[in-house]
Amino acid sequence: MCGDGVTAHVYRQIARREPRTPSPAVPADDRPSWQRPPAGRVIDLTHVLNPLFPHWPGDRPFEMRPVSRCSEDDFHANELMLHEHSGTHVDAPAHVRAGALTVDAIAPADLVAPLVVIDIADRAAVDPDTMLATADILAWEAAHGPLPARCLVAMNSGWHRRVAAPGKFLNIDADGYMRTPGFDPAAAAFLAEQRDVVAIASDTLSVDAGLATDFGAHLAALGSGLYAVEALAHLDAVPAAGALVIVGAPRHQGGSGGPARVLAFV
Amino acid sequence: MCGDGVTAHVYRQIARREPRTPSPAVPADDRPSWQRPPAGRVIDLTHVLNPLFPHWPGDRPFEMRPVSRCSEDDFHANELMLHEHSGTHVDAPAHVRAGALTVDAIAPADLVAPLVVIDIADRAAVDPDTMLATADILAWEAAHGPLPARCLVAMNSGWHRRVAAPGKFLNIDADGYMRTPGFDPAAAAFLAEQRDVVAIASDTLSVDAGLATDFGAHLAALGSGLYAVEALAHLDAVPAAGALVIVGAPRHQGGSGGPARVLAFV
Numbered sequence: 407m408c409g410d411g412v413t414a415h416v417y418r419q420i421a422r423r424e425p426r427t428p429s430p431a432v433p434a435d436d437r438p439s440w441q442r443p444p445a446g447r448v449i450d451l452t453h454v455l456n457p458l459f460p461h462w463p464g465d466r467p468f469e470m471r472p473v474s475r476c477s478e479d480d481f482h483a484n485e486l487m488l489h490e491h492s493g494t495h496v497d498a499p500a501h502v503r504a505g506a507l508t509v510d511a512i513a514p515a516d517l518v519a520p521l522v523v524i525d526i527a528d529r530a531a532v533d534p535d536t537m538l539a540t541a542d543i544l545a546w547e548a549a550h551g552p553l554p555a556r557c558l559v560a561m562n563s564g565w566h567r568r569v570a571a572p573g574k575f576l577n578i579d580a581d582g583y584m585r586t587p588g589f590d591p592a593a594a595a596f597l598a599e600q601r602d603v604v605a606i607a608s609d610t611l612s613v614d615a616g617l618a619t620d621f622g623a624h625l626a627a628l629g630s631g632l633y634a635v636e637a638l639a640h641l642d643a644v645p646a647a648g649a650l651v652i653v654g655a656p657r658h659q660g661g662s663g664g665p666a667r668v669l670a671f672v
Numbered sequence: 673m674c675g676d677g678v679t680a681h682v683y684r685q686i687a688r689r690e691p692r693t694p695s696p697a698v699p700a701d702d703r704p705s706w707q708r709p710p711a712g713r714v715i716d717l718t719h720v721l722n723p724l725f726p727h728w729p730g731d732r733p734f735e736m737r738p739v740s741r742c743s744e745d746d747f748h749a750n751e752l753m754l755h756e757h758s759g760t761h762v763d764a765p766a767h768v769r770a771g772a773l774t775v776d777a778i779a780p781a782d783l784v785a786p787l788v789v790i791d792i793a794d795r796a797a798v799d800p801d802t803m804l805a806t807a808d809i810l811a812w813e814a815a816h817g818p819l820p821a822r823c824l825v826a827m828n829s830g831w832h833r834r835v836a837a838p839g840k841f842l843n844i845d846a847d848g849y850m851r852t853p854g855f856d857p858a859a860a861a862f863l864a865e866q867r868d869v870v871a872i873a874s875d876t877l878s879v880d881a882g883l884a885t886d887f888g889a890h891l892a893a894l895g896s897g898l899y900a901v902e903a904l905a906h907l908d909a910v911p912a913a914g915a916l917v918i919v920g921a922p923r924h925q926g927g928s929g930g931p932a933r934v935l936a937f938v
Contacts, residue, residue, distance in 0.1 A: 447781070448780045448781045448783070448784055449780070450780040450923075452923045453923070454776050454923050454924070454925045455776075455922075455923055455924045455925065456924065456925035456926075465739075465749075466751060468924065470924060470925075470926065470927065473731075473755065475770075476768065476769065476770045481767050481768055481887070481890070481928070482766060482767055482768070482770065482928045483731075483755065483756050483757055483767065483928050483929070484755075484756050484927060484928060485732060485753065485754065485755055485756070486752070486753070486754055486755075486756060486924065486927075486930065487751065487752070487753050488751065488752055489739065489749065489750075489751055489752075490749050490750050490751070490752060491749055493923070493924075494923070500748060501747050501748055501749065502742065502747055502748070503742065504741075504742045504748065510720050510721075514714045514715070514716040514935055515713070515714045517714070517933070517935065518714055518935070518937075621747070624747070652918050652920070652935065653920075654918070654919075654920015654921075654932065654933035654935070655920075655933055656721075656922075656931060656933060657716075657718045657719070657720055657721055657759070657760070657931070657933060658720070658721045658722065658734065658736060658752065658759075658931075659720045659721065659722035659736075660722075660736065661736065661750060661752075662747070662748045662749050662750060663749070664752070665922060665923070665924075666920065666933070667783070667920035667921055667922060667923060667932070667933065669780055669783065669784070669918065669920070671784075
């Protein structure tokens with residue numbers, strides 16, 4: 407049933423080079439707006455997930471096992487075994503509070519949000535324990551105006567660039583502590599209580615700094631009903647202000663979170 | 673670390689009733705367009721996935737196993753075990769052809785598409801074996817104009833309404849055959865070859881009809897480099913023309929497909 411024929415490389419080249427027959431000619435300007443491709447570009451904020459992707463110490467790594475392969479009478483498919491909080495993923499409020507919203511129950515409208523990116527990468531490059539502070543939020547507002555309603559606030563610590571470098575993403579020191587940036591719990595509380603935010607997000611594995619022992623950023627944000635997104639990719643490719651983010655959270659019933667496809671429109 | 677305090681019901685009511693402090697007042701009309709919530713509504717085309725969700729005979733059902741619970745020193749999290757083609761999900765071209773695009777490699781821009789809904793529900797209500805034919809596509813074009821560029825063409829057979837009724841979604845007859853609608857392979861080939869389509873989609877478990885033995889719709893679409901989306905929900909809530917769909921495909925490396933969060937903007 408399945409055919410090989412060309413290598414993946416060649417296949418992809420063919421797919422890119424040979425546009426399919428377009429629809430019958432319609433003058434571009436006459437097309438209703440919805441018939442035009444969306445304005446701007448789509449930026450993928452999602453890391454590729456594989457068994458080597460850095461994961462929280464003690465959690466099982468992502469695993470994929472083929473259960474059928476392309477043949478005369480079958481298709482290729484795999485079974486997946488994973489911890490919910492793997493790869494680029496969502497934390498639902500139920501991650502920290504029994505009875506709170508599970509990942510399937512996050513309002514769909516809250517999965518679409520203006521994207522606010524607060525860059526602390528220069529500081530994080532010299533101090534891996536640095537935290538995104540309320541002052542950083544106020545500095546963003548001084549530059550770009552008040553945080554937009556129902557926005558998602560993402561920390562760009564530059565950590566997304568470290569995923570491919572073994573050991574650099576978790577950055578565990580000789581004493582076994584993760585040395586990674588995160589949100590100051592006071593800043594997370596400020597966003598949850600003083601601004602109209604749907605989610606906080608980080609390009610590290612956790613919205614809390616690696617040295618955090620009380621997980622105060624998680625508790626402040628998720629405990630207030632916000633969700634979180636962790637391990638975002640490509641935050642250097644989106645502007646500090648002006649993008650829209652779509653968080654393709656998974657929808658398994660009762661989940662505390664899970665891998666998400668996160669796309670930005672710029 | 674986790675707190676209970678209020679029941680889920682009350683918690684959600686509180687979350688809904690108490691708006692967070694808005695950003696400092698900005699006259700609505702002065703806000704740049706990106707600071708306004710996206711126009712229109714977000715419709716969730718994704719079913720909730722749980723162990724009872726109908727699955728292909730022989731595939732493992734979705735499974736979720738708690739590995740930690742809210743306590744003084746831990747958060748709630750689960751491990752997930754699933755077949756890739758579970759719930760509302762994507763089929764990548766690699767599902768049918770070795771070496772073709774895997775789910776992580778689908779171009780992000782192709783995950784955002786004008787949504788075309790072709791309704792054959794009246795016919796399917798009296799004939800579960802009916803197929804979406806090329807004539808149905810041409811009838812859609814006669815009513816709404818040419819298929820837009822880079823669109824996703826979804827079959828609404830009414831089957832999405834059957835998910836909650838045990839046995840009705842797979843609709844297996846006394847002889848063991850699934851009796852479910854699908855794309856006529858010739859229609860899938862027409863879309864792949866004669867129109868500019870990124871994906872075909874169905875509200876059934878398969879883009880092929882249940883009686884199909886050659887899986888011709890899969891082969892015509894995926895074999896041409898299109899992807900597919902199966903088991904879409906809520907297709908009655910989106911218009912035949914005019915919506916935009918975002919397919920939050922998973923991004924595990926080398927995957928043949930997987931559960932996706934699918935959202936429509938109407």
